[in-house]
Amino acid sequence: MKQQVNDISETLAGLLSELQSLRKTVDSLYTENRSLNCNVDRLLKENRELRKRLEKYEKPPKDSGNSSTPPSKEPIRAEIERRTKSLRAKSDKPVGGQTGHEGTTRKMVDTPDEIKEVSSHYCRQCGRDLSEIEGVLDYVTQEIDLPPVMPIYRERRFYKKICSCGCCNRDYASRRRGGNAITxxxxxxxxxxxxxxxxxxxxxxxxxxxxxxxxxxxxxxxxxxxxxxxxxxxxxxxxxxxxxxxxxxxxxxxxxxxxxxxxxxxxxxxxxxxxxxxxxxxxRGAKVLEDRFGDPLKRMIAVTDRHSAYFAIDFLNNQICLAHLLRNLEYLNDIDKEQTWAKEAQTLLREAIHLRNEKPTDVIPKENWLTRLDDLLKENLDSLRKEFNELKRGIIKCRDYIFNFLDNPAIPSDNNGSERRIRKLKVKQKISGxxxxxxxxxxxxxxxxxxxxxxxxxxxxxxxxxxxx
Structure with missing residues (x-):
């Protein structure tokens, strides 16, 4: 009986020793696990950062065909590709002048400034002199050229006349002091x-x-x-x-x-x-236009891009540029060629523009077009890249200003007119710096x-x- 009690004590002591050893092992594993978790968190953070840095290389580059990037900031390769790629849908018409198109050509004038007669002076076969033989008119052509340019020096002599009353009369401005005699x-x-x-x-x-x-x-x-x-x-x-x-x-x-x-x-x-x-x-803010034009802005319908300054102004109404939206949607097509949402949105806008071009003077109700647009905006795009939801939110903000050009034939569907007119300044800046x-x-x-x-x-x-x- 006494031997059995001693065996229990030894057994308990052994179990205690094993438990302490296991506890040390667990503590060691816990420390190692915490270290591994820290490393995993660090690696995940580093992975996210690297993905973000690589994202711009994985995305298709933005250019003037799929964004608002001006052509002057495009690389040479993008410029070459842009010349062969257009947002305009391919037509089934043949290349070149269409049937019924009236061509233009230079026409001969009735009274030329100079006439030059060209004829042979001798026979090319026998060498006989032909200067006394009167020629027969074969055909007539005309040539346009510029005269040699030489400056014209025009001298002006100014005379003053003194009346018998003693008044000095000059019908011309007095000569400026220090002015050059030649202007x-x-x-x-x-x-x-x-x-x-x-x-x-x-x-x-x-x-x-x-x-x-x-x-x-x-x-x-x-x-x-x-x-x-x-x-x-x-x-x-x-x-x-x-x-x-x-x-x-x-x-x-x-x-x-x-x-x-x-x-x-x-x-x-x-x-x-x-x-x-x-x-x-x-x-670049709204205050610039408000200071320049004042109250007449309230009677204007503004055709603009989606710059926030234009929507801070109390215009009578707005029309956003559909050409900008089509380019933005084209970029979504470039980054995800499998999706159909951007393509359907492009089709909707193009159909509206085409209808206006077919009926340039008609008032076209826009309700059906807004309904189709709303159906697209209700779609869940969370499965797509974040750029889709970003553009979707932007379209929702300006939803009421997309199809106003259908209600009013005087409103264009894009702001290309303004962009073409202001482009001259970019050309000047590109040439002169x-x-x-x-x-x-x-x-x-x-x-x-x-x-x-x-x-x-x-x-x-x-x-x-x-x-x-």
């Missing part, structure tokens, strides 16, 4: 302004062109002064354009960055079918407004500038 005429001033603003030529090239083609020596400083003087003469015309835009019912707006003396400014455009007004401001002064920038904006307004009304931009001189 440049209105044609030179108009051509210099036209080439600088409409053709976006920098002053150095203008100087070279005048010297090479017109044999006129003119400094870059004089060219700058000519353009600045044209700014002062353009103010009445700009005031008229601005007043007419205030009275317009449908106005397209857009804005784009421009650099003036190294500082970022914003070029704004307000345009209609017949008017263009471009101006510069330091801001930036504007060196605020006065030079304002001159370009004002004169571009006048030249483009003239072009919209079927007039020559050069003639419009010439009228200012």
């Amino acid at each position: 440049f005429g209105k044609n030179i001033r108009a051509i210099a302004t036209y080439l600088s603003v409409v053709q976006c030529m920098p002053y150095e090239r203008l100087q070279s062109l005048f010297a090479t083609m017109f044999n006129v020596s003119i400094s870059q400083g004089t060219l700058v002064n000519i353009v600045r003087e044209m700014l002062d003469k353009s103010r009445p015309a700009i005031e008229l354009i601005e007043r007419l835009i205030r009275e317009s019912a449908v106005v397209g707006f857009d804005e784009s960055g421009c650099y003036v003396n190294g500082k970022l400014n914003w070029s704004w455009i307000a345009q209609t079918v017949y008017l263009t007004l471009v101006f510069r401001d330091s801001g 930036c504007f060196r002064s605020e006065t030079g920038a304002d001159a370009f904006h004002a004169l571009h407004s006048i030249a483009d307004t003239a072009w919209k009304n079927g007039q020559s931009p050069l003639d419009a500038i010439l009228a200012l001189v």
Whole structure:
């Protein structure tokens, strides 16, 4: 009996020793497990960061065909691909001129400035003299050429007349002190302004062109002064354009960055079918338009992109640019070619645009189109990439401004008119880099407004500038 009790004590002691050993093992495993969990968390965090960094390489690049990225910021490869890819659906019509299209060709004038008769002076076979033989007219052609360009020096002599009463009479302005006796005429001033603003030529090239083609020596400083003087003469015309835009019912707006003396400014455009007004401001907010146009904004229907500044203004109504939406949807097609939501949305917008093109003057009810759009917006896109829900939320915000162009034939379905008109400033900036002064920038904006307004009304931009001189 005593032996059995001793065996129990030893057994308990052994079990206690094993339990302590197991506890140490458990503690060791627990510590190791915590260390492993920390490493897993670190690795997961690192994996998420790496995925995020690699995501931009996995996504298709954004360009002017699937986003609002301007062509000037595209790589060369994207530009080449863009030339062979278009958002416009492929037509079943043959390439080239369509049936019924009236072609145009150069026509011969009735009274040419110069006539040159071409005939043979000797026989090509026997060598006999043919100068006395009267030729028979075979055919007639005409050639268009430019005369050799030489400057015209026009001298003006100003005479004063003294009346018997002693009064000195001058029907001309007094000569300015320090002024040069030789000045440049209105044609030179108009051509210099036209080439600088409409053709976006920098002053150095203008100087070279005048010297090479017109044999006129003119400094870059004089060219700058000519353009600045044209700014002062353009103010009445700009005031008229601005007043007419205030009275317009449908106005397209857009804005784009421009650099003036190294500082970022914003070029704004307000345009209609017949008017263009471009101006510069330091801001990009709604206050710019409110300060410029005031209460007439409440009577305007604004055609814009989805920039938030336009929806902070109390317009009569809005129409967002469907071309922008189609590009955004095209990007979703690029990142997920298996989904159908973006393709269905594109089809909806294109059908609406096509219907308006087929019926350019009809008032088309938009309720059915909004119903179809709402059906698309109700779909659950959580299984797709986050970009789908982001665009969906953006469309929901501007849902009431998508199909207004169907109700009113005067409203365009896109804001391409504004973008085309403001593109001239990007061309100028790409060629010259930036504007060196605020006065030079304002001159370009004002004169571009006048030249483009003239072009919209079927007039020559050069003639419009010439009228200012």
